[in-house]
Amino acid sequence: MTDYEDSPPSPKRYKSETTSDLEVSPVLTDSYQENSFNYERKIFNDPIHGLIELHWLLVKIIDTPQFQRLRRLKQLGASYEVFPGACHQRFEHSLGTCHLAGELLAHLCQRQPELSITSQDILCVQMAALCHDLGHGPFSHMFEEVIAELRPDINWKHEQASIDMFEYIINTNKLKPYFEQVGLNDNDIIFVKELIFGQLNQQNNDQNWPYKGRNISKSFLYEIVSNKLTGIDVDKFDYFARDSYYLGTKISFEHMRFIKFYRVIKVDDGKLHLCLRDKEVKACYEIYRIRDDLHRRAYQHPVVKGIELMLKEAFIIANDYLFFSSKSGKCDIRLASTIDDMFTFNQVDDHITTLIKHSHHPNMDKAKEIIDKIERREIYRYIGDTHVSWTADFKKKACKSACQDIIKYCHFDESDCHITPNDLVILTVELTCGDRGEDPLQNMWFYTKVCPNKATRISKEQVSTLLPQTFRERNIRLYCKIRDQHICSIVRYGFKEFCIAKGYAIPKGSDQWIAMSPKVGRVLASSLSVAEQRADL
Template identity: 45%
Template structure:
């Protein structure tokens, strides 16, 4: 396999394509990666917003899964090459990172998000659980990514075969799919290379400590577009990353001085969730979009393989139909032409769906009643809805009902539930770069978090005609609710378009 610096300049300019990325600058990609990018299945990602409904709150959040996936593919190769270079300094016996391994890791990074549906996580975390509750736990976008990856290869095989290194893809298809999802139970039995090169599974999707190039790219890219400061420096991590033996297996480790940089990574993750991903207005918008999608689900049709017709929800079973499913469904609902011949239920549900989407565009949103944090998960949201709707002297005509309220319970953590991810990271010292060790949190700073998981409870009212005083009275009824920590300040009212 030819590498960029192994070829003459003229050949390199023809074989390798240069992308000018706002986050990583000018990056070169292998021609096989370029062929994958130029397929309809990958180009589909141009029309799926990286941050879903956050675009209706943060006007800069217009970036898509397309550029993020290219960034992850680039960083996956950059980290793999950095580890390969440092292997030369390790004593034998030692693992080998081949050029084929690097290309496989790059392909995995490039294709890891192929399965995202309209508005990214809104589709698999909110829409699918509503319309297909039996699949809520089983079906995730990662599963669709593997299906779309297989579909991409089948549909574009004649073009992909034109690339000299096509065999790397065809011979390692299962390995690449496992790199996409990271370490899984039983994987060691299936892959004979797993034990020797287990660290490769931690580059794109790190299930050991959540430090991977997927986060490196979307932290930097999302912060850039949201206007939020990113304190984590992924280039420093890549520069100081090396392989050390841990419990008989080689693991990606970093220099002990980088422990503060890694805490900044997880602080940035937490900050992005609090300030953008779980922003109260972002979640209101996504809740409304989900309701519109549920109403329109059975009435939007997508042609799949063999001419079979699928709805939005059933398209997850057919990648030909799923390829056509993008953020454009928002406009499909908005501009759907109804006729007098249409079924009355179809007319009613599409009209309701259209009304919801028009409300979003005109900023007539559900009202945020309040939000707070809990140290324990809240299970009985129905009881909270009933408590909010209890009649305590409400003015006649308001008639608030439990279903007028929406209670969202959102898990907030550093990525490993209630555990500190840094406890699962190994470090090395300059004096002995082959020996790995842990750094207890007490040796870092007394200011780092003592708890790593909590729940955010957000309460909305679907009735936009209800006065603020009535909603405040409803919120006050939760004051003595068991398990809730009520010392969080009440959120400010939404002050206008794109208010954050």
């Protein structure tokens, strides 16, 4: 194979040790633009998408210690403790999302060359798709809850860490010359960050267009990786297919069919948007139904959330006694402070539970005990859940008060083992279709076969009368740290009475909950005895 002018400096055939566990071979393919150079690419064999072809610059990013950290972060966090097959990592999800971004852009380039999508545009969008999850911490989104608890003064999200880590990768691994070689400049790096995070602090003066990476004529590119308008993007396409595969569940959504029906059309707001063929409107609702189903069956599974509650508690305890190395070489950075420096944050992954388990610090005994309980399957008992109003206050203080009220309804006898509000945990679970819980299709545009260049709206009423009336739901779940069945049965009864008193929906199956305290047990036994006597008559 001959070396090409646009191959990386000091050309070599990529046989990276860091990707040796995947089937990899170098190939040469043309860019989508006729006047672009030829690029050396690499093929990965993926169980979901088959053969994935990636540009050599993307492989340069993949073959860095910072990106390889994603191999040590499970995609579904604590779900693996409940679903044994859910062992896939954020590494392969990132590759899959990158691949689908390329597939969507290849489709648009072929069908709509007038969009003038450049090879730099394609590379930037794929790069954003590849790097969009770099900022995740241990056990997925649970780490964000830990940071929110330990550092309530900041509104930290993993997307912020993703763009910080992306810049850290470029600088630490001296990738800037490689970027310049394919025509990517500082503005393109800003573009990649905007695709991951959204609007940055460097605001554009144009009130109608807040982005700097690309002008308004490329507005549709911002809807591919992280779609802020509809929530339908290649990130979801990959994790739907990948998560369902490893969870062992079946889904009916075909992402490649969806991609083939995309068109870019200028709409009423003066911007170019991704529009979908009108006959795929039900597939849009299917996307949100699948998301809801995955959340209910896996991501928000009662036992999964119980384990996450325990991990969160262990992490908060460990924060003051578990330290990570700084650039100076000192081991003096607390867990909650690792997000401030990507050098330190790169050390944080799912193996943190092992660090806690083998810690010799005497003040870590409680955290070690929690990890040990998880391994022994002594998980916090799931008591039940109920629907509450979206506006109901269930912040930390309100949850504490609710736990006190529940205990009042439990009617413990003197002979019972009493519990305190600290033995109960209330967890708020919110499910929405989109960011605001509104009908997701109200922000989506469609086109018809007869008018492929005219965008139109489709209302929910035009689709079906069987569609939901509301698109958001809020539940509260109750967990008990004491696993004793006798105690938990009393708490279940108290939770039911609490829900009735507050006017909440009665928990599912609560008609079979019986408080088995001695007092209630005697009354129940007496009632059964009378019933038996009457039956004999």
